[in-house]
Amino acid sequence: MELTRRQFDIMNVLASSKRPLTQRDIEKMTGHSLGAINRCVRELNELGFVQNGAITENGLIALEPYRVKRAIFLAAGFGSRLVPITLNTPKPLVRIRGVRIIDRLIDACLAAGINEIYIIRGYLAEQFDQLLYKYPMIRFLENPVYNEANNISSALVARYLLSGAYVFEADLLLSNPSIIKKYHYSSNFLAIHKERTDDWCFEVKNGVIVEEKVGGENCWQMVGISYWNEADGHKLSQDIEDIYHSPGGKERYWEQVPLVYRRDRYNVEIRECFDADIVEIDTFRELKAVDNTYDV
Secondary structure: OOOOHHHHHHHHHHHHOOOOOOHHHHHHHHOOOHHHHHHHHHHHHHHOOEEOOEEOHHHHHHHHHHEOOEEEEEEOOOOHHHOOHHHOOOHHHOEEOOEEHHHHHHHHHHHOOOOOEEEEEOOOHHHHHHHHHOOOOOEEEEOOOOOOOOOHHHHHHOHHHOOOEEEEEOOEEEOOHHHOOOEOOOOEEEEEEEEEEEEEEEEEEOOEEEEEEEEEEEEEEEEEEEEEOHHHHHHHHHHHHHHHOOOOHHHOOOOHHHHHHOHHHOOOEEEEOOOOOEEEOOOHHHHHHHOHHHOO
16 A cells, blocks of 8 residues: 555655654654644554554555665766875775775665665776675676766766666765665655855755756755655656767766756656765865865
8 A cells, every 4th residue: 555655755765764653752853743743643553554653564565665675876987186195096985984985875775675776887997896895785787988978977877777776876985874765755866955065956845846046045955865756756767868969968967957948857866965975076175074084
């Protein structure tokens, strides 16, 4: 059966908890009112999905259609703004405080039970083979045109894998692995609320992205992690190909397909995170700021 959003939210927090939860616990964790939670928990008890503040086996079965199936990492680019480090090392493989940037993201996926992992590679592709010693489950996809097209070319390579999938920019420094979730109700983009930003950001209405732009006030700064449900993933497989082969299509960023060029076909929600959770290391100066071993 298809769950309502409130049913999903309650079952999701119960599934991620190691102990039974009270309704007040659920209120704090979901933001739903206590009265609404009380009614919904009664429904879930009657359905056999929840019992004594915990999710049942039948509840886990009901959550299965919302489980993330795979993770796709866009890792083909050169990382020119991190020169000189990236002259010999792809940006996702750069070590910060002794750990490769991409490792923290992969570890968070594995902790959330996401074991089907694809990395789309291009620049210095063979160097990614070193990941197989630690992560033998990884599968590589090759982007042969990474140096003549934008990251839409990487999305094109993975277009048939996007249903039920996370899509990661592979150069994000993750501090809070718990923002990578096992279940999602709808397609969404991680973002940080900002009073002002000069970065890529979203205008949002009723929790749904209505515009992507560069710079703004009282907006949501984009974080390069998104999730795409089954229906949207199927649409993306065709829409990405169509936009890529349109005039100027190779110059597009991949997320502009659902958020700009085919926006009327998608309702992509915002999922809030914070500066302390994750950061993109854009420049060598920023790299030195987070790891002083590069400050030589």
